[in-house]
Amino acid sequence: MPRSASVPAPLQCEIEELWKRRAELTADDPAALAAVKEAINLLDTGVARVAELVDGDVVVHEWLKTAILLLYKLARPSESGFGPFECADRIPLKSGIAGSGVQVSPGAVIRWGSYQAPGVVVMPSHIGIGSYVGEGTLVDSWVGIGSCAQIGRNVHLSGGVGIGGMIEPPTARPVVIEDGAFVGARSMIYSGARVGAGAVLGAGALLTDSIPVIDAATGAELGRGEVPAWTVAVPGTRPREFAGGTFGLPCVLVIKRLEPGQRHDKAMLNDVLREKAPHI
Structure with missing residues (x-):
């Protein structure tokens, strides 16, 4: 899979490996969750993008999409406040x-x-x-x-x-x-x-x-x-x-x-x- 600029190659490899064995992962795996959060932080700060235009074509960085899917699997719902509303979200x-x-x-x-x-x-x-x-x-x-x-x-x-x-x-x-x-x-x-x-x-x-x-x-x-x-x-x-x-x-x-x-x-x-x- 293609890699965004400024993204460490080992992290991409780690996410791809976690995706291969996603069926066995649970929320009790702190190392896996830490790697996924590191990938999501790249998206949050704009260092990496899920997709971008390269020479007029849309190039999708699949490993970052799988990191999002892994987050849904590994993260536990947590409570947060939004104005007068209560949220419980992963x-x-x-x-x-x-x-x-x-x-x-x-x-x-x-x-x-x-x-x-x-x-x-x-x-x-x-x-x-x-x-x-x-x-x-x-x-x-x-x-x-x-x-x-x-x-x-x-x-x-x-x-x-x-x-x-x-x-x-x-x-x-x-x-x-x-x-x-x-x-x-x-x-x-x-x-x-x-x-x-x-x-x-x-x-x-x-x-x-x-x-x-x-x-x-x-x-x-x-x-x-x-x-x-x-x-x-x-x-x-x-x-x-x-x-x-x-x-x-x-x-x-x-x-x-x-x-x-x-x-x-x-x-x-x-x-x-x-x-x-x-x-x-």
């Missing part, structure tokens, strides 16, 4: 946010093992373990970022956006939102789908690895589950014939192409919001 909340350059509003739930770079703004939302959020990104209210999702720099995830998690199987590609993308309110992105750099995805879109992405100007299918970089795309439907009649199935329509570096009006709004949000 994965604690992230700590040490103050002074990191990340702004977190009341009501946000950020789990240990996720990383948020300096300049990230997190409104009341949920960020899962193994996920990565790049510098300057805005995570708006009621956004859910699932485990292992990879969010780039200067992205705007609008209110109510759902980004699916993808821990299992370890080989599965997580959702990737590339640098500078804008995802409209209530959009749902799952199953390893990808939004390209600088793309604008309209409100209410559904994007999975099986949803066709269609060029509205030509009707040609551009692919499935991937919104091309520097395009404006919106939710749509296309008719399909079934025994019971003609029904509209969801698709995503590319309605405009942008010049690389060109900002759409909605993306420009994000710049204003960042200017108004002071960093801690």
Whole structure:
């Protein structure tokens, strides 16, 4: 399996060996748990990532995914407080946010093992373990970022956006939102789908690895589950014939192409919001 930069090779080998004998591991194995926690700390601090773009392709570091799965097996539930609420979870909340350059509003739930770079703004939302959020990104209210999702720099995830998690199987590609993308309110992105750099995805879109992405100007299918970089795309439907009649199935329509570096009006709004949000 590939290894992230700055990650000690012995740790990866240890995690891979633990994964091979996972059936025999129990929570009473402190050495195994210590190795797993060391791997999760790499994710928590941004030293390592579950997946990253290499020459335009998504490369998955499977051993880090297996470390997350091993944590669920080895860690015991522990009690913690969240405002007036009590929690009992195997994965604690992230700590040490103050002074990191990340702004977190009341009501946000950020789990240990996720990383948020300096300049990230997190409104009341949920960020899962193994996920990565790049510098300057805005995570708006009621956004859910699932485990292992990879969010780039200067992205705007609008209110109510759902980004699916993808821990299992370890080989599965997580959702990737590339640098500078804008995802409209209530959009749902799952199953390893990808939004390209600088793309604008309209409100209410559904994007999975099986949803066709269609060029509205030509009707040609551009692919499935991937919104091309520097395009404006919106939710749509296309008719399909079934025994019971003609029904509209969801698709995503590319309605405009942008010049690389060109900002759409909605993306420009994000710049204003960042200017108004002071960093801690």
